[in-house]
């Protein structure tokens with residue numbers, strides 16, 4: 247059987263505006279899902295490119311999140327550190343279908359290194 251291309255991770259309504267939740271992925275990197283003030287939903291590997299701070303605990307502002315550890319700002323669109331800082335965290339594609347959040351399966355698993363089934 248073919249694996250579905252998109253993983254359904256639950257209703258958008260469970261993700262508060264300017265909130266974030268985390269999604270453990272079996273065997274690997276946790277994913278952080280964010281909702282901006284405009285209602286768009288974004289997913290990144292939950293690990294700051296600086297020193298692996300938990301981005302899900304940062305503050306969302308426009309389309310970036312500020313890392314809770316040392317205040318790097320990371321773009322939710324590209325995963326790039328903004329301003330003077332350099333670094334990038336993988337972005338997971340997201341789409342909304344009938345009020346449900348779907349994330350790209352291959353990319354979600356790609357953050358995990360070789361273990362992904």
Ligand code: FES
Pocket residue numbers: 294295296297298299313314315316317318
């Ligand atoms: S770990 Fe995120 S800014 Fe240092």
